[in-house]
Amino acid sequence: MSPLIEVSDLRKYYPIRKGVLRRQVAQVHAVDGVSFAVNEAETLGLVGESGCGKSTVGRAVLRLIEPTAGAVKLRGRDITQLGKSDLRPLRREMQIVFQDPFSSLNPRIRVGDIVGEPLKVHGIGDRRQREEKVAQLFARVGLRAAQMRNYPHQFSGGQRQRVSIARALALDPSFIVADEPVSALDVSIQAQVINLLMDLQRESRLSYLFISHNLAVVEHIAHRVAVMYLGRIVEYADKATLFTRPLHPYTEALLAAVPMPDPTLKRQKRHVSGDVPSPISPPSGCHFHPRCPYAEARCRVESPVLREVATGHQVACHLR
Amino acid sequence: MSSVLEVTDLTTVFHTRRGLVRAVQGVSFTVNRGETLAIVGESGCGKTITALSLMRLLPIPPAEIVAGSVKVAGTDLLRVDDATMRRMRGSEIAMIFQEPMTALNPLITVGRQIAEMVMLHEGMGRAAARRKAVDMLRHVKIPEPERRAREYPHQMSGGMRQRAMIAMALACRPKVLVADEPTTALDVTIQAQILDLIGDLQRELGTAVVLITHDLGVVAEVAQRVVVMYAGRKVEEAPVAALFADPKHPYMRGLLASIPRVGTARGLASMDDRLQEIPGIVPPLNELPPGCAFAPRCKMADARCRAEAPPFEMKAADHAAACWKS
Numbered sequence: 316m317s318p319l320i321e322v323s324d325l326r327k328y329y330p331i332r333k334g335v336l337r338r339q340v341a342q343v344h345a346v347d348g349v350s351f352a353v354n355e356a357e358t359l360g361l362v363g364e365s366g367c368g369k370s371t372v373g374r375a376v377l378r379l380i381e382p383t384a385g386a387v388k389l390r391g392r393d394i395t396q397l398g399k400s401d402l403r404p405l406r407r408e409m410q411i412v413f414q415d416p417f418s419s420l421n422p423r424i425r426v427g428d429i430v431g432e433p434l435k436v437h438g439i440g441d442r443r444q445r446e447e448k449v450a451q452l453f454a455r456v457g458l459r460a461a462q463m464r465n466y467p468h469q470f471s472g473g474q475r476q477r478v479s480i481a482r483a484l485a486l487d488p489s490f491i492v493a494d495e496p497v498s499a500l501d502v503s504i505q506a507q508v509i510n511l512l513m514d515l516q517r518e519s520r521l522s523y524l525f526i527s528h529n530l531a532v533v534e535h536i537a538h539r540v541a542v543m544y545l546g547r548i549v550e551y552a553d554k555a556t557l558f559t560r561p562l563h564p565y566t567e568a569l570l571a572a573v574p575m576p577d578p579t580l581k582r583q584k585r586h587v588s589g590d591v592p593s594p595i596s597p598p599s600g601c602h603f604h605p606r607c608p609y610a611e612a613r614c615r616v617e618s619p620v621l622r623e624v625a626t627g628h629q630v631a632c633h634l635r
Numbered sequence: 636m637s638s639v640l641e642v643t644d645l646t647t648v649f650h651t652r653r654g655l656v657r658a659v660q661g662v663s664f665t666v667n668r669g670e671t672l673a674i675v676g677e678s679g680c681g682k683t684i685t686a687l688s689l690m691r692l693l694p695i696p697p698a699e700i701v702a703g704s705v706k707v708a709g710t711d712l713l714r715v716d717d718a719t720m721r722r723m724r725g726s727e728i729a730m731i732f733q734e735p736m737t738a739l740n741p742l743i744t745v746g747r748q749i750a751e752m753v754m755l756h757e758g759m760g761r762a763a764a765r766r767k768a769v770d771m772l773r774h775v776k777i778p779e780p781e782r783r784a785r786e787y788p789h790q791m792s793g794g795m796r797q798r799a800m801i802a803m804a805l806a807c808r809p810k811v812l813v814a815d816e817p818t819t820a821l822d823v824t825i826q827a828q829i830l831d832l833i834g835d836l837q838r839e840l841g842t843a844v845v846l847i848t849h850d851l852g853v854v855a856e857v858a859q860r861v862v863v864m865y866a867g868r869k870v871e872e873a874p875v876a877a878l879f880a881d882p883k884h885p886y887m888r889g890l891l892a893s894i895p896r897v898g899t900a901r902g903l904a905s906m907d908d909r910l911q912e913i914p915g916i917v918p919p920l921n922e923l924p925p926g927c928a929f930a931p932r933c934k935m936a937d938a939r940c941r942a943e944a945p946p947f948e949m950k951a952a953d954h955a956a957a958c959w960k961s
Binding site for chain 2: 474510513531569574577
């Protein structure tokens with residue numbers, strides 16, 4: 316079975332300009348050669364810390380920003396090569412849900428119109444049919460049809476995220492990029508939204524690229540997981556493997572650092588030291604080497620490639 | 636053990652155009668020397684207002700502390716004049732924030748900010764205060780402290796700024812440190828470093844820490860005792876082990892069942908495929924229901940819960956909650 320989404324060697328570089336002439340003096344390699352695939356009805360978790368490039372990947376995959384290089388195939392068709400008019404029908408298949416339900420909804424538009432907007436843009440149905448469809452969408456995400464006439468500020472954070480999800484579902488997409496969709500929500504509300512996303516996947520065989528810094532949420536929702544560090548994927552495996560037998564020292568460090576909501580577990584006090592380096596001037600060799608407890612001479616000079624160490628388990632480390 | 640901080644019946648309200656908002660209602664707790672008390676709850680539960688009330692940092696009006704006392708080593712902070720309070724902030728009770736830039740002045744070098752505080756509180760000379768500032772930066776494990784002391788806050792990373800703020804807060808060895816979501820804005824590997832740092836300094840200086848957080852993982856790792864707040868009230872209080880093993884309030888039980896956990900795959904935690912939800916949302920503080928504030932979201936609630944607020948009472952040894960049903 317070929318994957319629904321296949322990303323190969325995706326790159327996004329940003330110029331750094333200086334001086335009065337705004338001459339380009341360097342480049343930030345925000346995304347530096349990332350490859351992965353998402354199958355139908357599957358959730359790929361993309362985890363990493365701030366500045367690792369995970370959100371840039373999400374946007375570049377949808378061509379909300381133009382990738383510098385690389386291919387993104389939707390059902391085998393490379394969308395990075397398409398012109399705007401050819402891309403448009405494919406956009407119906409691919410949607411996004413953002414982190415912040417406060418800034419991603421226009422405060423001056425009724426939520427019913429927000430959710431119906433994609434239908435209008437793509438010229439689907441007449442007014443009455445669109446209204447019916449919006450009412451169905453509201454029901455699907457657990458909102459009441461009567462709320463269609465309200466404005467975003469009349470909703471709580473969790474409800475707004477339901478509105479965002481309804482908007483993303485309007486065109487019956489097959490693939491949704493969910494960029495930190497529960498990070499801005501209170502814990503008791505997070506569970507509601509996570510359950511909703513999982514229910515929708517079961518009902519409609521949706522595929523998600525689930526971007527998050529929260530490993531617990533990813534362990535719960537994802538089938539496979541890619542770990543990013545400074546623009547590159549450092550480990551890629553199915554969920555059970557990644558969380559039980561992590562191979563990359565960075566994955567290990569991330570898992571060890573997550574505080575566990577169980578006071579009977581005594582945390583081993585061995586944390587990686589140092590800050591996440593700036594992506595503008597990443598360390599030589601393996602980007603993780605200055606913080607890695609196992610780093611050797613080779614790690615400082617030679618950049619490790621992502622290679623398969625077991626079926627479906629890839630890691631970029633000289634030592635594993 | 637002697638308690639350094641004794642908060643009794645703290646009640647803080649806001650006078651707003653939409654009426655009286657009861658942000659904190661009759662909250663009491665004590666913290667011992669060297670102990671960490673966590674105050675947990677979601678947005679709007681009153682945990683940050685509690686912290687700011689302790690520090691007397693709320694704008695009055697619209698805020699008003701209408702009742703209660705906050706005793707640090709016997710002195711009631713709510714009864715002293717402003718000049719005394721300024722002296723006590725920093726030397727007796729200090730606070731660190733989620734966003735370090737709320738505490739650090741962007742126009743002054745980090746070293747000078749710490750030095751000024753030491754000069755003010757301990758009457759040290761400029762040169763000695765300067766040396767003390769560098770010492771403190773070294774103490775919070777900032778590399779190259781001499782150089783970093785001459786830098787402005789924006790030249791530092793988020794984790795480094797958090798360390799600088801901790802250095803400033805602890806420079807005068809306060810008896811009480813109020814930490815309001817100190818690691819929430821940080822990446823998880825940096826969070827672990829900062830929590831370790833606060834713990835190390837606390838053991839060394841004997842500081843009593845009030846940790847405000849929404850993260851139950853952080854609570855489980857660093858707190859000895861926990862106060863759970865909901866809609867401005869304390870709904871449960873217990874030692875950390877008892878609280879996680881046998882939560883008495885349905886809200887706390889719901890929270891624990893609703894969080895996904897790292898380690899399910901490793902068998903460290905077990906989890907249903909479906910997360911438990913707490914239905915509904917936290918009620919707005921100016922429209923609190925008459926009885927238990929959690930009743931509209933509670934599966935066990937009955938007529939009495941909706942009509943009458945439950946008393947906060949002992950449910951087991953050293954374990955109290957406000958619930959008619961437990």
